[in-house]
Amino acid sequence: MGNELASRVAAAMWADDSASAGLGMRLVSVAEGTAELEMTVRDDMVNGHGIAHGGFIFTLADSAFAFACNSRNLVTVAQACDIVFIAPAQRGDLLVAEARQRTQYGKNGIYDVTVRRGDDVIAEFRGRSRQLSGTIVKEDS
Numbered sequence: 001m002g003n004e005l006a007s008r009v010a011a012a013m014w015a016d017d018s019a020s021a022g023l024g025m026r027l028v029s030v031a032e033g034t035a036e037l038e039m040t041v042r043d044d045m046v047n048g049h050g051i052a053h054g055g056f057i058f059t060l061a062d063s064a065f066a067f068a069c070n071s072r073n074l075v076t077v078a079q080a081c082d083i084v085f086i087a088p089a090q091r092g093d094l095l096v097a098e099a100r101q102r103t104q105y106g107k108n109g110i111y112d113v114t115v116r117r118g119d120d121v122i123a124e125f126r127g128r129s130r131q132l133s134g135t136i137v138k139e140d141s
Contacts (some may be wrong), residue, residue, distance in 0.1 A: 003031045006071040009136045010035070013070060020063045023056065027067065033101035033111075035067035041093045052089035060097045061113040061125035068099035068111055069129040073136055079108070079128040086121050093117045097125075107131040 010030040014021070020037070023045075028036040039060045047053040062081060069076040089095055099113040113125040 005073055005137075005139070006030045006032050009070055009073050010067050012137045013067065017063070019059070023059065025060060025063055028096070030067050030071055032071050033068055035064050035071065035099045036096060037064045037067065038094060038096045041089050041091055041095065043091060046091050049088075050091075052091075052093070052095075054083070054085055057085065057089060057095065057115055057123050058083050058125070060095055061099075061115050061123060062127070064097035064099035064113050065111050065125065065127040065129075068101060068113075069109055069127070070136060073139065075132045075134045075136060076109070076129045077132060079130045081125060081127040083123050083125045085123050087117075089117055089122050095122060099127075 007030060010027060014027055025037050025039045028038055041052045045052055045056045095115055095117055097113050097115045099111050102110040102112055107130055109129040111127045114121060115123040
C-alpha cells in the first residue's frame with residue numbers, strides 16, 4: 001500500500017475528474033489519508049458581493065476530501081459534509097485545501113479539510129465518508 005498507491009489512485013481519479021479540472025484545481029499532493037489541492041478564484045467564481053461564492057470553496061474542500069478518503073484504493077464516497085466559512089476569499093486569491101483523515105471506524109471515516117489563503121484560514125470543512133465495494137486501480141498494475 002502506501003503513498004505510491006495513493007499517487008496511482010489520485011492519477012486515476014484525476015483523469016476522470018472533469019469537475020475539479022474544469023474549475024482550475026490542481027492536485028498538489030496526496031498520501032495515505034491526506035490530500036492537498038489548490039485553486040485560484042477566477043472572475044466567474046465571484047458572487048454578487050464581490051467575493052468568492054461559497055459553493056466554489058466548498059467544492060475545493062470536497063475535492064480534497066475525495067482524494068484523501070480514496071487514497072487507500074477503496075471506493076469511498078461522501079455520506080455528509082458541512083463547512084464553516086471563516087473569512088471571505090477574493091478574486092485572484094490562491095486557495096489551498098488540505099484534507100486529513102481524523103478517524104476510521106469500519107467502513108466509515110471522518111476527514112477535516114482546512115482551506116487557506118496563505119496563512120489565513122478561509123474555511124473549515126468536515127466530511128463523513130463511507131466505503132463501497134471495489135477499488136479504483138488494480139494493485140498489480
